[in-house]
Amino acid sequence: MSGVAEQTTQQETERVAAQPAPTGFDAVIHYLLGKRPGLTEIDPELDLVENRILDSLGFVNFLYVLEEQTGEEILMENVTPSDFRTINAIRKRFFHESDQSGS
Amino acid sequence: MSVPVLQADEQLQSILDRLVAMSERDHYDPYTMFDWPDSLPEDEYWMSPELLSIHGTKVAESFTEEQKWAISKWESVNFYSLNVDGIRELITEIIARIHTKDFALSSEYFHHMIGEENSHMWFFARFCLLYGGKVYPDKGVQLEMKSEGESAHFLVFARLLLFEEVVDFFNKRMGDDERLHPTIRKINAIHHQDESRHVAFGRQIVAHLHRQLRQKLSTEELAELELYLKRYLRKSVDGLVNPAAFKDAGIPNPYQVRNEILADPAFHELERKMLKRSMSFLVNEGIFTDDVLPRS
Numbered sequence: 001m002s003g004v005a006e007q008t009t010q011q012e013t014e015r016v017a018a019q020p021a022p023t024g025f026d027a028v029i030h031y032l033l034g035k036r037p038g039l040t041e042i043d044p045e046l047d048l049v050e051n052r053i054l055d056s057l058g059f060v061n062f063l064y065v066l067e068e069q070t071g072e073e074i075l076m077e078n079v080t081p082s083d084f085r086t087i088n089a090i091r092k093r094f095f096h097e098s099d100q101s102g103s
Numbered sequence: 104m105s106v107p108v109l110q111a112d113e114q115l116q117s118i119l120d121r122l123v124a125m126s127e128r129d130h131y132d133p134y135t136m137f138d139w140p141d142s143l144p145e146d147e148y149w150m151s152p153e154l155l156s157i158h159g160t161k162v163a164e165s166f167t168e169e170q171k172w173a174i175s176k177w178e179s180v181n182f183y184s185l186n187v188d189g190i191r192e193l194i195t196e197i198i199a200r201i202h203t204k205d206f207a208l209s210s211e212y213f214h215h216m217i218g219e220e221n222s223h224m225w226f227f228a229r230f231c232l233l234y235g236g237k238v239y240p241d242k243g244v245q246l247e248m249k250s251e252g253e254s255a256h257f258l259v260f261a262r263l264l265l266f267e268e269v270v271d272f273f274n275k276r277m278g279d280d281e282r283l284h285p286t287i288r289k290i291n292a293i294h295h296q297d298e299s300r301h302v303a304f305g306r307q308i309v310a311h312l313h314r315q316l317r318q319k320l321s322t323e324e325l326a327e328l329e330l331y332l333k334r335y336l337r338k339s340v341d342g343l344v345n346p347a348a349f350k351d352a353g354i355p356n357p358y359q360v361r362n363e364i365l366a367d368p369a370f371h372e373l374e375r376k377m378l379k380r381s382m383s384f385l386v387n388e389g390i391f392t393d394d395v396l397p398r399s
Contacts, residue, residue, distance in 0.1 A: 049246045049247060054246065055246055055247055056243065056244060056245055056246045056247060057331070057334040057335060057337075057338050058334070058338075059242075059243060059244050059246060060242045060243060060338065060341070060342065061338075061341060061399060063242050064346060064358060064361065067346070067358065068346075068358035068359075073347070074242075075240070076240055076241070076242060076244070079244075081244055081245070081246050084244070084246070
């Protein structure tokens, strides 16, 4: 029984490893989804803080994902907590893209 | 009438009296204590090589000795910058409590802590500015509403204790490491000397506050405190690996290097060593149910 489970897990790992790693804004979504296993999409207007997808303790690692994907260091004096509250806010502030109704 | 959070306790009072006496005995003038040469050699390690985040990792295999020296320079600036950030929080939280009803018992010792921490912040910042030209900025943001009450008091002192214990792991080793420049050795040794008192106090107050909370909180609420502190430890450990330090050291792909280090078993071995003492304390005191941290 456990052998089957291990085999399935390995197949899943190989399947995930074979997929190209997301980049840009997709990588940001991918990272946030990884914070809440079981979640497959995030409403672009969902409050990420109230829904405990993003919090102060996980913030710095998230910031580095944003910096890596935008290619720019984020200076804290130039941002406010509201820049990180929703997917749409993040997209607008750091990827200079307009709101989208779907995720 | 409500009772103070920190209640008179013969053992705690005796420890506080002893720590005050030790602080008075060990008092020094930080502004005249150190030699500050104009520059430090760039062809040496500024941190013990075994304490670098890259030590033993796969990604470090391709680095030259010159690159490792540069990483040691900028990781030491990052380490002292983290100290500056942590001390700023510590002083702020202690000042918010000094001479309040809840912490009247420890106010005398708080005066010593604040004075000592101010000295530490000064010499760490001076090192960063003299030899790195900057203090790396704190990248943290407070996103949630701050909690209040006794759980908040406990979490503040637990965070401060854990911050001091992680830092002290490095200070103790670098203070004794003959391979390092005398100025580097001395700031680490002096900090270790002061921090051993602060850690002793921190352990007393954290254990004391948690014992009180256990009488009041549910198992679920205590589990939430445990998870919070474990995530705080994860954040503290991950903060030692700063892409800005790799960038300043001239390492290409600094974010990728950081991600590879955080996933490397060698880094987790360093993490295990640096947290060993803290984990034993937290598990033995019943604050943690196990010593497993969440992943990055």
